[in-house]
Amino acid sequence: MTTITVNAEHCYPVVISNSWTKDLADRCIDRTRVAVLVSANFSPDLATLRNLDSELHVFEVPDGEEAKSIATLTKVWNWLGAAGFTRSDLIVGIGGGAITDLAGFIAASWLRGLDWIAVPTSLAGMVDASVGGKTGINSDYGKNLIGAFHSPVAVLIDTEFLRTLSDRDMAAGMAEVIKCGFIADRAILELASQHSVASLRENTAAISALIQRAITVKANVVSADFKESFAREALNYGHTLGHAIEMHSKYQLRHGEAVAIGLVYAAELAAARNLISQSELELHRTILLAYQLPVRFDRNAWQKLTPLLALDKKARGKTIRFVALSGIGTTIRLEDLTSAELDAAYERISS
Ligand SMILES: NC(=O)c1ccc[n+]([C@@H]2O[C@H](COP(=O)([O-])OP(=O)(O)OC[C@H]3O[C@@H](n4cnc5c(N)ncnc54)[C@H](O)[C@@H]3O)[C@@H](O)[C@H]2O)c1
Ligand SMILES: [Zn+2]
Incomplete structure (x- = not known):
């Protein structure tokens, strides 16, 4: 068993073990009611939890982004109300990032804040969505527009879950792992x-x-910089173009797939300024391709992507900000890129 401590609003453990049901049961002691949110597509075996002394309420919600809809949110709030959930009860989200984002937001909003536990079952959920305290749902105007910072009291990870995860979702999760390697950990x-x-x-x-x-x-x-100033921006490496591509593809591409292309693009921008070497640039392509992640995008899409870049959360005023590497393991912010530089880098990643 390995435990990593996150020191944000409060300290909480991220436990990697092969005993998530026992860990979860231990953390439910003293809770009168426990709500478990799962998706209709992927429900784990909850047999152990049924022996708890707590009242167990299992709420099944639609899969994927549908879990993060206002309709689902309302439904879950009503279920909690009907079951009499109080501030000392517990919310648990077991599933991919969509479920843990929903569970976290439910926990943030019901009675102005209940404790919650994330049990991420996808690789993206394990390495990204469940750690960091960002919770949220989608609005008709875009993804993740409604949300709150509300850290869980624990994150329980069991790699056994990954056995049933599709290869495509494994690869998409690896894009975030590889991103972490480039920004901070060469051993990855x-x-x-x-x-x-x-x-x-x-x-x-x-x-x-x-x-x-x-x-x-x-x-x-996250421990150094909970609410998104520069340090946290490093986690957005590859995400400026990535988010634009994800939106352009109308979410047909997985987030991690779009980020993979964005990573190569950001590396091209840095290489053109000699911030990283050609071999460091090529390393992006080699590793991502080993996971069959995309590293190129449609040449004809560029005109539609450029306005979307300006919508990115990192765009302040009129400048588009990119997180770039100034070597493996160190990031800087690039804010003064010219259109010629942006165009030239896109040309090198387009197909
Ligand atoms: N809060 C954050 O900081 C943060 C960070 C990154 C991503 N996210 C959010 O996470 C979501 C993406 O997460 P995701 O990639 O896990 O997508 P997802 O939750 O939609 O899951 C992808 C698919 O995998 C299935 N699945 C999950 N675990 C499985 C398993 N073990 N075996 C078989 N199938 C399984 C799900 O049911 C779903 O069909 C997005 O909504 C994104 O906005 C949030
Ligand atoms: Zn991401």
Whole structure:
């Protein structure tokens, strides 16, 4: 068992073990009511939890982004109301990032804040969504527009969950792991370079080490800078173009797939300014391709992507801000990029 401590609004443990049901049961002691949110697509075996002394309420919500809709939110609030949930009760989200984002937001908003536990079951959920305290749902005007910072009291990770996760979702989660390697931990890159999705499935030690290291990167950043000023921006490496591509694809691309292309683009921008070497740039492509992640995007999309870049959360006023590397493991902010530089880098990643 490994525990990583996140020191944000409050300190909380991220526990990586093969005993999540026992860990969760232990943390439910003294709770009168426990609400477990799961998706209709992926529900784990909750048999152990049924023996708890607490009243267990299992709420099944729609899968994926539908979980993060206002309609689902209202439904869950009503369920909590009908079941009489009070401030000393507990919310648990077991599922991908969509479920943990919803569970966290429910916990932030019901009675102005209940404790909650994240049990992420996708790789993206483990290394990204469940750590950091950002919770939220989608609005008709865009993804994650409604939300709150509300850290869980614990995050329980069991890599056994990954056995049933699709190769595509494994690869998408690896894009975030690889990002953590580039911004802060070269050992992630070394380990990731020796593997593929298939080989990680056979190697519990390697996937556990990658998860642990990626969470440590995120936990360190979040602990230093909980509410998004510069340090936290480093986690957005690859995300400026990534978010634009995700939006342009109407969310047909996984977040991690769009980020993979964004990582290569940000590396191209940095290489053109000699902030990183050609071989450091190529390392982005080699590692991402080993996980069959995309590293190029449609040449004809550029005109539609540029206005979307300006919508990115990191755009302040009229300047578009990119997180770039100034070497592996160190990030800087680029704010003075000319259109010629942006165009030229896109040309080099377009197909
Ligand atoms: N709060 C944050 O800081 C943060 C960070 C990153 C992403 N997110 C959010 O996370 C969501 C993306 O997370 P995701 O990639 O996990 O997507 P997801 O939650 O939609 O899950 C992807 C699919 O995998 C299924 N699944 C999950 N675990 C499984 C398992 N073990 N076996 C089989 N199937 C499984 C899900 O049911 C779903 O169909 C987005 O909504 C994104 O906005 C939040
Ligand atoms: Zn991301």
